[in-house]
Amino acid sequence: MSVLVFDLDGTLVSSMEDLVVTLNIVLTANGHREVPQEKVVHMVGMGARILLQRGLEFNKIEWTDEMVDPLFRHFLDHYAANIAVHTRPFEGVEASLETFRKQGWKLAVCTNKAERLTLPLLDALDLAKYFDAVVGGDTYERSKPHADPVHGAIERAGGTVEGSIMIGDSGTDINAARNAGIPVIAVDFGYTPVPVSELGPDKVISHFDELGAAIDTLPGLKR
Incomplete structure (x- = not known):
C-alpha cells in the first residue's frame, strides 16, 4: 500500500506567524531581542528547541542546554495554548x-x-x-x-x-x-x-x- x-x-x-509570536514572547521574557519574521523563516524546520537555539544565536548568545531547557518548556506551554491563532x-x-x-x-x-x-x-x-x-x-x-x-x-x-x-x-x-x-x-x-x-x-x-x-x-x- x-x-x-x-x-x-x-x-x-x-504556521509562521504563530511560531514567530511564540519565539519572540519567550526571548523577550528572558531579556533578549525579538527575531524578525524574515529571519525566523530561515530558522524553522528542525523543531522548537533548535529554533530557540537559533534565536539565541541571533542575539549573539552562546547557549547551553541548561539555558535552553526552561525556554523550551516556556515555548511549548505558550505555543500549545495558542496553537492555531493565525495558523x-x-x-x-x-x-x-x-x-x-x-x-x-x-x-x-x-x-x-x-x-x-x-x-x-x-x-x-x-x-x-x-x-x-x-x-x-x-x-x-x-x-x-x-x-x-x-x-x-x-x-x-x-x-x-x-x-x-x-x-x-x-x-x-x-x-x-x-x-x-x-x-x-x-x-x-x-x-x-x-x-x-x-x-x-x-x-x-x-x-x-x-x-x-x-x-x-x-x-x-x-x-
Whole structure:
C-alpha cells in the first residue's frame, strides 16, 4: 500500500506567524531581542528547541542546554495554548487530501514538531481526520532528516516504502526522503532559505492542485 507522507509546517499549514509570536514572547521574557519574521523563516524546520537555539544565536548568545531547557518548556506551554491563532491550511490542502483518500492513498504526517503540538494543531484545523498516521519530531529517537520517522510514518499508516512519496518544503524533508529511499515532491511556498528547486527534489509544485499531476509524472511509481 502506497503512502503520501506530508511535512506539516510550510507544507500543509501556514504556521509562521504563530511560531514567530511564540519565539519572540519567550526571548523577550528572558531579556533578549525579538527575531524578525524574515529571519525566523530561515530558522524553522528542525523543531522548537533548535529554533530557540537559533534565536539565541541571533542575539549573539552562546547557549547551553541548561539555558535552553526552561525556554523550551516556556515555548511549548505558550505555543500549545495558542496553537492555531493565525495558523491555517494552505489553499487547496483539504480538497487534495480528500481526493487522495478517495483514490485509495494512505496519508501520513511526518514533522519535526513535537507530538504534543502536532496532534492538537491537526485537531484544531480539522485535518486529523485525513491521516492514517502522525509522527512527530519526538516520536522516535531520531527526527528528520533521518529515515526512521519517515519509515515509521509509512509503517504506522499501513503502507510500504515502495510506492510511497514524501511531500515537504525544505532540505530537511528532501534529505529525509532520500535517506528513506522514496521520491520527494517539494512545495515552493514553504520555509527554506534558498529556492527549494535548488535542493534537488524530484518535482516542485506551487499549489496543492498540482500535486496529483506531479505524482503521476514520477518515474517507476507503483501503487
